[in-house]
Structures are given as C-alpha cells and as structure tokens.
Amino acid sequence: MSHSLTNALPPQARHLVPEARPPRPPALPIPLPPRRTTRMVARRYELGARLGSGGMGVVWSGYDLLLDRVVALKELTGDRGRAAALQEARAAARITHHGVVRVIDVVLASHGRDWIVMELLPGRCLGTVVREDGPLDPARVRDLGIRLLEALSAVHSSGLVHGDVKPANVHLCDDGRVVITDFGLAQELSGDCAVITGIAEGSPSVLAPESIAEGRFGTASDLYALGVTLYMAATGESPFEETTPAAARRIGPLHAVIEALMHPDPQHRVSAPAALVALRRSRTIAPARRLSPEAALAAR
Numbered sequence: 001m002s003h004s005l006t007n008a009l010p011p012q013a014r015h016l017v018p019e020a021r022p023p024r025p026p027a028l029p030i031p032l033p034p035r036r037t038t039r040m041v042a043r044r045y046e047l048g049a050r051l052g053s054g055g056m057g058v059v060w061s062g063y064d065l066l067l068d069r070v071v072a073l074k075e076l077t078g079d080r081g082r083a084a085a086l087q088e089a090r091a092a093a094r095i096t097h098h099g100v101v102r103v104i105d106v107v108l109a110s111h112g113r114d115w116i117v118m119e120l121l122p123g124r125c126l127g128t129v130v131r132e133d134g135p136l137d138p139a140r141v142r143d144l145g146i147r148l149l150e151a152l153s154a155v156h157s158s159g160l161v162h163g164d165v166k167p168a169n170v171h172l173c174d175d176g177r178v179v180i181t182d183f184g185l186a187q188e189l190s191g192d193c194a195v196i197t198g199i200a201e202g203s204p205s206v207l208a209p210e211s212i213a214e215g216r217f218g219t220a221s222d223l224y225a226l227g228v229t230l231y232m233a234a235t236g237e238s239p240f241e242e243t244t245p246a247a248a249r250r251i252g253p254l255h256a257v258i259e260a261l262m263h264p265d266p267q268h269r270v271s272a273p274a275a276l277v278a279l280r281r282s283r284t285i286a287p288a289r290r291l292s293p294e295a296a297l298a299a300r
C-alpha cells in the first residue's frame, strides 16, 4: 500500500495500514509467568498438592469440580495392575466407619494411571507425628488403641483383613478423628480366621510371626500389627530392639495390653473385644497436668 493511499484514508483508519504504523519498540526481556497447567483426572478432579507417597502410589489433594468439594487422589504407580487397584478401592468402599478412610470413586486409565478418589483427611499420619513431635503420651496412646480396635473390628466384620496396619497407615486428623488408610494389601477373610496367601507382603516391621513363617494373615495378624503400632506410638522405638529405660517408662501402663496383642502365637493372642475391655479399664492413665491438685491427692 502506498503512502498516497494511506493519506487518502481518514485519520482514524490510518493505523490499519501496516506501513503507516509507528515502528514497534524492541521487545523487552521480561520473563513471562509460568503457564498454570491444571492437571485434571477424568475431566472432573483437579490435582493439587502432593500429600505423600508409598510403595504403591502417590497421594494428592484434589478438587471435585462436579460436586464442588475437596478430595484426595491416590495415583497408583506400582505395577500391581488394574485388578489390584479395583481390589484396594473395593475393600475400603465395603466398610462404612468413621475410623476407615471413605472411598468416593475409582478412575481407570487417566493419564495412563489408575486412581482411587477418597475423602481428604486433614492432619498427618501417625508415623510423621511421632517423627516430628516425639512419642505420644500414654493417655493418647490408650485412646488411639481404643479407636483403632473399633475401626479394625469394623474391617473384620466386613469380612476383610487389613494386612498392613502400621504408623504410616494411621491418620491422625486435625479434628481428632483417627482413620485407617491404605487397603492395598487387604484380603478377604475365609471363614472367621486366616487366609493363606503364600507371600508375606507388607511391612516386615509389623508382620506377625505366622505371616512371616507361613504367609498366614487373619484378624489376629492385624491385632499383632496394632500392638507394634501402639508400642511405636508410645515410645518412638521399635519393639524388636532392646527396650531403653525411657521406652520402658513410657510403655508402663500399656505394657500388658501391648504384650497381649503381640503374643507370638495367634491362638493365644488377645481378641479385639478383650483388648478393648483392657484398654477401657485402664482409666488411671492420664497425663499428670490434667489432674487438679485435689484429684492428684485423691489418686494417691
């Protein structure tokens, strides 16, 4: 286009002619902000922060855009396959109990992965709490034991063995809820006792002797793992190492019930109802600071 033609245009239209535009200033080297890429799962769940991970997957916070609420998503990264993902989700979904994580949905093959959508539990797992804040006081361990026994009883009444009770799979929520998570190793109970798997999967530090020796998992092996978990919660140490004087002091009032839960013979191990009675009876366990001077005198 010639300048004569540009001049022929009305002034308000002259900018439309490329040659007539003033020269552009050179581009400034201003870095652009990173583009926010929202990772979506099944075009419904927006992925948020990474909350934790384990041998079988990564757990993320997320947002359910359809129901307008926060959720947690477990991205299954292991090579266990779809059947195992469904088995894990179905196991947890079978149980309705405030002490068991609520499964909301399963998404298969999104981003090439399988996902379990759960309620988002605010707080930290027991393992992290003990690592960061130190062992729990005996009254809190007693309360933890009662809640976990109630939750495990619900799992067992649903015909399942959890198979991996340990501090990393117990969530201490900010509102005081105690919740069992991770049903990745849950198994169907055959009869009212043990199942034979042949492979002792699970964390070696909490496996019952019969699971290690014979691959036998049952309600009793979950109780053994609970005993180990309570010991770790009360002392910050493993029951398989020599008990330090500090650990012995901390475990004092809970010693009998933990020992009964960790009986090496599943036939002689304490049952969940009996352990519940023993823990509920041990009301004398209370942190000293909670006692008024009068109550402390009366307790002598």
Ligand SMILES: Nc1ncnc2c1ncn2[C@@H]1O[C@H](COP(=O)(O)OP(=O)(O)OP(=O)(O)O)[C@@H](O)[C@H]1O
Pocket (backbone or CB within 6 Å): 051, 052, 053, 054, 055, 056, 057, 058, 059, 072, 074, 101, 118, 119, 120, 121, 122, 124, 125, 168, 169, 181, 182, 183, 184
């Ligand atoms: N619903 C949830 N809400 C919040 N955090 C969670 C939830 N589920 C799991 N987590 C966190 O993510 C971590 C890993 O989860 P999970 O134990 O299910 O993974 P995993 O791969 O099966 O682990 P493992 O190696 O024990 O089998 C947990 O320790 C916990 O801190």
